[in-house]
Amino acid sequence: MLEAAIRVFHKKGYASASIQDVADEVGVLKGSLYHYIDSKEDLLARIFEDSAGRFTAMLDEAGGLDERPVERLRSFGRACSLWYLKNIERVGIYATEWEHLTGKRRKEVMVIREAYERRLAGLIGEVKAAGETAPELDVNFATYFIFGALNGLPDWYRRRGPDSAERIADAYADQIVNAVVGGAR
Amino acid sequence: MLEAAIRVFHKKGYASASIQDVADEVGVLKGSLYHYIDSKEDLLARIFEDSAGRFTAMLDEAGGLDERPVERLRSFGRACSLWYLKNIERVGIYATEWEHLTGKRRKEVMVIREAYERRLAGLIGEVKAAGETAPELDVNFATYFIFGALNGLPDWYRRRGPDSAERIADAYADQIVNAVVGGAR
Numbered sequence: 001m002l003e004a005a006i007r008v009f010h011k012k013g014y015a016s017a018s019i020q021d022v023a024d025e026v027g028v029l030k031g032s033l034y035h036y037i038d039s040k041e042d043l044l045a046r047i048f049e050d051s052a053g054r055f056t057a058m059l060d061e062a063g064g065l066d067e068r069p070v071e072r073l074r075s076f077g078r079a080c081s082l083w084y085l086k087n088i089e090r091v092g093i094y095a096t097e098w099e100h101l102t103g104k105r106r107k108e109v110m111v112i113r114e115a116y117e118r119r120l121a122g123l124i125g126e127v128k129a130a131g132e133t134a135p136e137l138d139v140n141f142a143t144y145f146i147f148g149a150l151n152g153l154p155d156w157y158r159r160r161g162p163d164s165a166e167r168i169a170d171a172y173a174d175q176i177v178n179a180v181v182g183g184a185r
Numbered sequence: 186m187l188e189a190a191i192r193v194f195h196k197k198g199y200a201s202a203s204i205q206d207v208a209d210e211v212g213v214l215k216g217s218l219y220h221y222i223d224s225k226e227d228l229l230a231r232i233f234e235d236s237a238g239r240f241t242a243m244l245d246e247a248g249g250l251d252e253r254p255v256e257r258l259r260s261f262g263r264a265c266s267l268w269y270l271k272n273i274e275r276v277g278i279y280a281t282e283w284e285h286l287t288g289k290r291r292k293e294v295m296v297i298r299e300a301y302e303r304r305l306a307g308l309i310g311e312v313k314a315a316g317e318t319a320p321e322l323d324v325n326f327a328t329y330f331i332f333g334a335l336n337g338l339p340d341w342y343r344r345r346g347p348d349s350a351e352r353i354a355d356a357y358a359d360q361i362v363n364a365v366v367g368g369a370r
Contacts, residue, residue: 015200096281110344134359141348141356148337149330149364156329159295163326171326174319175364179334182363 001026001036002050005043010089014044014097044097045105051094052112054083059119069126070181076123077176080150081169088154095151117143124180132181146176186211186221187235190228195274199229199282229282230290236279237297239268244304254311255366261308262361265335266354273339280336302328309365317366331361 004025008017019040023030037043062076084091101109121143128137149172157168189210193202204225208215222228247261269276286294306328313322334357342353 138352138356140345141353142360144337144341145334145357145360147341148335149333152329152333152336156332160325167323168326171323172330175327175330175367178367179360179364182360182367 001033002043002047006047006090006093009044009047009093009097014040014093014100019043041101041105044093045101045109047090047093048098048101048109049112051087051090052109052116055080055116056119058083059116059123063119063123068132069123069130070132070177073123073127073180074173074177076120077146077173078169081153081172082165084150084153085157085165085168088158091151091154095154117147120146127180134182137180142180145179149175149179186218187228187232191232191275191278194229194232194278194282199225199278199285204228226286226290229278230286230294232275232278233283233286233294234297236272236275237294237301240265240301241304243268244301244308248304248308253317254308254315255317255362258308258312258365259358259362261305262331262358263354266338266357267350269335269338270342270350270353273343276336276339280339302332305331312365319367322365327365330364334360334364 001022005022008021008025011017012021017040019033020030022043023033026033037046058076058079062072062079065072065075067075098106098109121139124133124137124139124142124146127133128139153168153172157163186207190207193206193210196202197206202225204218205215207225207228208218211218222231243261243264247257247264250257250260252260283291283294306324309318309322309327309331310324312318313324338353338357342348
């Protein structure tokens with residue numbers, strides 16, 4: 001159901017799409033969807049929660065590796081870039097439609113988002129604590145810088161076409177690490 | 186007029202805003218605006234052209250500095266970050282509303298955008314040609330990576346608040362340079 005909603009929201013835009021469109025895409029009656037969700041906004045919130053869960057899982061996995069902090073960061077950078085490239089539609093919705101969430105749902109999504117931003121900041125903080133960055137590195141600015149670079153992927157990838165996702169993910173992982181450790185002396 | 190339109194589009198969203206709203210913000214009759222523009226979409230296209238002009242000017246200025254390529258890149262990174270931070274509303278429109286442009290106007294905006302992406306790629310290419318990057322650096326990927334990081338600025342800056350724009354711009358300029366030269370041996 002989430003995958004169908006992602007395709008529909010991507011194609012028509014969240015604002016113009018209806019629950020009926022999603023039901024048509026799944027191939028069920030609209031009433032059946034209402035067993036699982038209570039509104040279109042609920043569906044959008046589910047997409048966000050599900051995506052945030054994947055982020056958290058990627059951060060967990062990279063953070064749990066028995067390697068130097070800088071290699072844990074590289075591993076997250078690579079995994080996250082690949083995930084973005086394989087979920088272009090979902091990430092596009094994530095980037096542009098969150099303003100359609102209101103009230104409690106919007107607050108929840110912001111809380112989850114800040115939680116995984118703090119997780120990435122933690123990973124970068126470990127690289128800094130290991131003495132592998134410039135001493136003046138601002139961990140928060142680096143976190144936002146990196147998320148910005150990642151969030152920009154779907155847009156140009158869609159425009160440009162046929163680069164290998166693996167090549168891009170390797171390049172992005174290197175640039176993420178470089179952005180963080182590059183100024184070390 | 187453009188500044189008024191930016192405020193209105195930012196506040197109401199482009200889709201919900203009307204030429205009447207913009208006229209009210211400027212403090213003139215709607216008819217007066219039609220001397221200068223022929224539609225709301227025309228106004229949006231003007232905002233884009235004007236912003237792209239500033240990008241090009243920043244790239245010209247940095248590219249014309251009598252310094253090493255890496256310092257020209259740092260200078261652009263700093264100037265562009267500062268400009269983003271001082272034009273949060275405009276950049277937000279740039280990032281989210283371009284899909285509302287149609288036909289010829291959309292094509293024009295894409296052409297301009299690709300032109301300044303190529304300019305930044307040129308600046309990065311000079312850093313590479315000077316032997317200051319890893320030999321395997323992909324100049325195009327680095328260009329998109331950097332634009333992504335810059336485009337992400339308005340969103341978190343609005344959420345987080347009171348960091349000094351100068352401190353952020355210095356940090357971003359360093360991270361931009363690091364992302365490009367960090368892997369050099």
